[in-house]
Amino acid sequence: MNALRVAIIGTGMIAEVHARAVRMVGGRLTGVLGSRPERGAQAAQRWGGRGYLDLEELLADVPDVVHVCTPNATHAPYVRALLAAGVAVVCEKPLGLDGAEAHELADLARRAGVVATVPFVYRYHPLVREIRSRVARGGLGRVLLMHGTYLQDWMLDAHTANWRVDPALGGGSRAFADIGSHWCDLVEFVSGERFEAASAQFSLAHPERPIGSDHAFGGGVATAERPIAPVETEDAAIVALRTRSGVPASVVVSQVSAGRKNRLWFEIDGTSASAVFDQEAPETVWFGTTNGASVLRRAEAEPSPEQARLNAFPAGHAQGWGDAFAAFVADTYAAVRGEAPDGLPTFDDGARAADIVDAVRASALSASWEAVAAS
Incomplete structure (x- = not known):
C-alpha cells in the first residue's frame, strides 16, 4: 500500500508529536510550513x-493529508484553504475559537467530502475502549454519576508566558x-451520555x-525587559x-496544580458497578462493585474487541499517550483510504467540544446554568 503524502503546518511541541505519529504509522512527510520559512526549514x-x-x-506539493498544529486563532484560515483544495485535514483543537466558527468548519468539511479529524486521542487508550464496551x-x-479531573502544573509559575493566555x-x-x-469528549464518548447544561x-x-x-x-524565566x-x-x-x-x-x-503533569482522571458510577481510568496510569483500569473492587490490566483476561484492536503490545509491555496518538493518526489515514474506523473523532466532534466550551465560559461569566447547544 502506497504511503500517504503528509504535510504539517506548525513547528511547536504538538507539531513534533504529530510528526512522530506520522512516522510511526508509515506516512510520508513531504514537508513543514512554519510561521517563518526558516522555522519550517529547521x-x-x-x-x-x-x-x-x-x-x-x-498545496502545490499535492499532499493527501495536512496536519494543522498552529495557534488556535490560525486554525480556521488554514482549514478553510485546505478544504477548498479538497485536502484531508487533521486540525488540533479547538477546531474554532467558538462554536460558530467550529460548526462552519465542520459544515465545510462535510460539503468538501474529505476526511477531517480532531486529535481527541485519549479515546485511543485500549482500556478506555474496554470501559466503553462494558458501559x-x-x-x-x-449510569448514575460521572466525575473527574484534568490537572496540570505547567502554568503554575507566575513568570510562565504562553500565547494561549x-x-x-x-x-x-x-x-x-x-x-x-x-x-x-472522553466522558461523553465512553458513557454515551450527552451534556446539555x-x-x-x-x-x-x-x-x-x-x-x-x-x-x-x-516554564518561564523572568527578565526585566519582559513586558507584563x-x-x-x-x-x-x-x-x-x-x-x-x-x-x-x-x-x-x-x-496550576503543583506536581500534576497530565492527570486526566474520570469515574463513571452505575447501578451495578463503577469504572475508573487514569491517563497517567493507562495500563490498568479500576472496577468496583458492592462486593469489592478489581484492577484489570491491559491485554489480560478476555479483552473486548474494542480494546483488542488497539492493543499493540502484549500485557506488561506498556502503551502510553504516544501510542494512542499514533493509533488516532492511523485511523485517520485508514479513513482517507476509504475505511470507517470506530470512534474516529471528526470535525463534528470538534464542533461539539466548542459548544461545550461556549456554555462553560458563558456560565462562568453569568454565574448561572447555561445550555449546551444541541448537536
Missing part, C-alpha cells in the same frame, strides 16, 4: 521533507478549552503574566454538568 531537517515558503507551495453492554448498569490567539477560554474539552466557576492564579511564549510545558500584561483567561475551572438523560457530572480542570 523543523523539516529534524522530521523529514522540506520547508515550505507558504501555503501555496504546500454499552450494560456492565455498569444505568492571549484571547486573540487562544480564545476566550484557556484551561477549560485546552484540556477540559478533552475530558468532556453547565454551571462553571473560573479562577486565576496570577492576574498578570509576561507577554510572549515560552516552550510549552517548560493582565491575564484574561482562566487558570482553573470547576464545572458541574447535566446530561440530557439527567445524569449529573462534575470536573475540576487546572493548569
Whole structure:
C-alpha cells in the first residue's frame, strides 16, 4: 500500500508529536510550513521533507493529508484553504475559537467530502475502549454519576508566558478549552451520555503574566525587559454538568496544580458497578462493585474487541499517550483510504467540544446554568 503524502503546518511541541505519529504509522512527510520559512526549514531537517515558503507551495506539493498544529486563532484560515483544495485535514483543537466558527468548519468539511479529524486521542487508550464496551453492554448498569479531573502544573509559575493566555490567539477560554474539552469528549464518548447544561466557576492564579511564549510545558524565566500584561483567561475551572438523560457530572480542570503533569482522571458510577481510568496510569483500569473492587490490566483476561484492536503490545509491555496518538493518526489515514474506523473523532466532534466550551465560559461569566447547544 502506497504511503500517504503528509504535510504539517506548525513547528511547536504538538507539531513534533504529530510528526512522530506520522512516522510511526508509515506516512510520508513531504514537508513543514512554519510561521517563518526558516522555522519550517529547521523543523523539516529534524522530521523529514522540506520547508515550505507558504501555503501555496504546500498545496502545490499535492499532499493527501495536512496536519494543522498552529495557534488556535490560525486554525480556521488554514482549514478553510485546505478544504477548498479538497485536502484531508487533521486540525488540533479547538477546531474554532467558538462554536460558530467550529460548526462552519465542520459544515465545510462535510460539503468538501474529505476526511477531517480532531486529535481527541485519549479515546485511543485500549482500556478506555474496554470501559466503553462494558458501559454499552450494560456492565455498569444505568449510569448514575460521572466525575473527574484534568490537572496540570505547567502554568503554575507566575513568570510562565504562553500565547494561549492571549484571547486573540487562544480564545476566550484557556484551561477549560485546552484540556477540559478533552475530558468532556472522553466522558461523553465512553458513557454515551450527552451534556446539555453547565454551571462553571473560573479562577486565576496570577492576574498578570509576561507577554510572549515560552516552550510549552517548560516554564518561564523572568527578565526585566519582559513586558507584563493582565491575564484574561482562566487558570482553573470547576464545572458541574447535566446530561440530557439527567445524569449529573462534575470536573475540576487546572493548569496550576503543583506536581500534576497530565492527570486526566474520570469515574463513571452505575447501578451495578463503577469504572475508573487514569491517563497517567493507562495500563490498568479500576472496577468496583458492592462486593469489592478489581484492577484489570491491559491485554489480560478476555479483552473486548474494542480494546483488542488497539492493543499493540502484549500485557506488561506498556502503551502510553504516544501510542494512542499514533493509533488516532492511523485511523485517520485508514479513513482517507476509504475505511470507517470506530470512534474516529471528526470535525463534528470538534464542533461539539466548542459548544461545550461556549456554555462553560458563558456560565462562568453569568454565574448561572447555561445550555449546551444541541448537536
